[in-house]
Amino acid sequence: MKAIVTAPGGLDALKLVDLPDPGKPGAGEIRVALHGSSLNYHDLGVALGKPPTDGRVLMADGAGVVEEIGEGVSEFKVGDHVVSCFFPDWHDGRPLPGGFARTPGDGIDGFACEYTVRPATEFTRAPKGFSHVEAATITTAGLTAWRALVEIGRLRAGETVLVLGTGGVSIYALQLAKAMGARVAVTSSSDEKLERATALGADYTVNYKTHPEWAKKVLEWTNGVGVDHVIEVGGPGTLSQSIQATRMAGSITLIGVLTGIQGDVPTAMMMGKQIILSGLIVGSRRHQLDFVQALDTGIFKPVIDRTFRLEELADAFRYEKSGSHFGKIGLEW
Numbered sequence: 001m002k003a004i005v006t007a008p009g010g011l012d013a014l015k016l017v018d019l020p021d022p023g024k025p026g027a028g029e030i031r032v033a034l035h036g037s038s039l040n041y042h043d044l045g046v047a048l049g050k051p052p053t054d055g056r057v058l059m060a061d062g063a064g065v066v067e068e069i070g071e072g073v074s075e076f077k078v079g080d081h082v083v084s085c086f087f088p089d090w091h092d093g094r095p096l097p098g099g100f101a102r103t104p105g106d107g108i109d110g111f112a113c114e115y116t117v118r119p120a121t122e123f124t125r126a127p128k129g130f131s132h133v134e135a136a137t138i139t140t141a142g143l144t145a146w147r148a149l150v151e152i153g154r155l156r157a158g159e160t161v162l163v164l165g166t167g168g169v170s171i172y173a174l175q176l177a178k179a180m181g182a183r184v185a186v187t188s189s190s191d192e193k194l195e196r197a198t199a200l201g202a203d204y205t206v207n208y209k210t211h212p213e214w215a216k217k218v219l220e221w222t223n224g225v226g227v228d229h230v231i232e233v234g235g236p237g238t239l240s241q242s243i244q245a246t247r248m249a250g251s252i253t254l255i256g257v258l259t260g261i262q263g264d265v266p267t268a269m270m271m272g273k274q275i276i277l278s279g280l281i282v283g284s285r286r287h288q289l290d291f292v293q294a295l296d297t298g299i300f301k302p303v304i305d306r307t308f309r310l311e312e313l314a315d316a317f318r319y320e321k322s323g324s325h326f327g328k329i330g331l332e333w
Helices: 041-047 132-136 138-152 168-179 191-199 214-221 239-245 267-272 285-295 310-322
Strands: 002-005 015-018 029-038 063-069 081-084 115-119 123-125 160-164 183-188 204-207 227-232 246-254 276-279 304-309 328-332
Touching (some): 002 310, 029 132, 063 132, 081 132, 132 138, 138 168, 138 227, 168 227, 239 246, 239 267, 304 310
Parallel strands (some): 160 183, 183 204, 227 246
Antiparallel strands (some): 002 015, 029 063, 029 115, 063 081, 081 123
């Protein structure tokens, strides 16, 4: 089967190889013909050699069709459309230790390949009516937004949400918050992207290049109160302003570190405003099952900026690295 694997040298060294077919599923396993994936910054980091890997099949997100089921599998049947789980061993309850050691495309082989045989518990059913590329976007970006706003944030209609940027998680958070009756503010360095966010329902937008102190603009929008929830993707370079933009006893969910992995935090301001700061990485299989159930109601579909073929994965990563995309970048074969 065809697969894309890592090699020393980064994007220019990614290789399209022919790997052995994974064969028939054993007890508790399913065989899936894969047809779609979506790009995340985590995948880009692995492809760039952070951490160094050689021969790792890339991509954390995978969606396709069940071709065969092993003994004892009752949740799926042949022909079902399924999508992978980011943490294959975290089924429910508290997060498990171990970092990304068992994350597909990082600690173990991922889904940039034609077929896979894995335990049935490493997949859920795909949302009804979703293409394979659309379904693949729920594994990482979609589930992160869901857990941040619903599982942790307990978002309620009428509340306010601030999302930073217009990447995959941020646009998912915009769509989800609007579907739940919230008012949403969006930041970006591109007026064109802000116009697209407005077309998706954003109630307020601010260009952080035109307004470097963008927290003040968000406070103006909320009449000085601040927002109830912040989807924080920047990390140390943006956290201070996110704290400024948050209301008393509001919540900030840290889901990205695009500006670095450490930095100063205005702890006195955070304490004084009694803000809840949560860090999260994606979610469990139980979270994903709940998310799929919500998406089955037809509330929205993900925004796919561009879709590349499997053999064009290096070009897809270059496009992601450029920051030109709005929403998700897809991969299909």
